[in-house]
Amino acid sequence: MKKYVAEFTGTFLLVLFGTGAIVLSQSGFAFVDNTFISVAFGVSVLLMILLFGKLSGAHINPAVTICLAIDKKFRWKDVLPYCLSQLLGALAASYVLHVLFPLNELLGASLPSGSVMQSFLLEIFLMFVLMLSILKGPTNILLAAIVISTVVGLEAFFAGPYCGASMNPARSIGPAIVSGHIEHLWVYILAPVIGGILAIFALKLLKRSK
Secondary structure: OHHHHHHHHHHHHHHHHHHHHHHHHHOOOOOOOHHHHHHHHHHHHHHHHHHHHHHHOOOOOHHHHHHHHHOOOOOHHHHHHHHHHHHHHHHHHHHHHHHHOOOOOOOOOOOOOOOHHHHHHHHHHHHHHHHHHHHHOOOOHHHHHHHHHHHHHHHHHHHHHHHOOOOOHHHHHHHHHHHOOOOOHHHHHHHHHHHHHHHHHHHHHHHHHO
16 A cells, blocks of 8 residues: 555656646746756656655656556556556646646646647657666666656656657646646557557567677
C-alpha cells in the first residue's frame, strides 16, 4: 500500500507544481515563461525520485510503468494499481489548481499549438529519449534523478511550446478532465506508450548487434 500512496503523492506533486507553473503563466504572471515551466517540471521530477524512488521506484507516469512491465523490469500485477494511483494523483492536483484558479480555463492541459500529427510525433520522440534515460541511466538514485530530471527539463524547454511536452498520460489526463479540454487527449495517452516501447526495442536491437 505504501508504494501506491507514494505514486499517488509523487504524481500529485508533479502535476501540482508542473502544471501549476503553466497556470501561473496563463494567469498573467510575466516572470513565468517557458524556461521557468521547464525548470518546474525538471525539479519536480528530481524531487519526486529522491523522495519516493526507493519506496515505489517513482514512476509517476503510467507510460513508464507499462513500459517497465513490457521490459520485464516491473511486475504486471502492480501495473493497474500503479496507474490508478498516478491518475488519481493527477486528478487531485488538477482539482486543487481549479479551486485555486477558478477562472483559468485550461489548467495546464496538454494541447497542440501546431498540427495534431506534429504533436503526436514529438511526444513519441520525447518519450523515446526519456525512456532511454530511464533504462540506460545510472543505477545510483541521486545520479539517476539528476539524469532523468535533466532530460525532462530539456525536453520541456525544447518542445513545450509546440506540443506541451507531456511525456506522461497522467499529467495530461488530470488537467484535461478537470478543465474539460479532452479533444486531443488521445495524443498524450498513446504517443508516450509508443515512444517508450520503441525505446525498449531499440535497446534490444543494440544488444543483439553487440
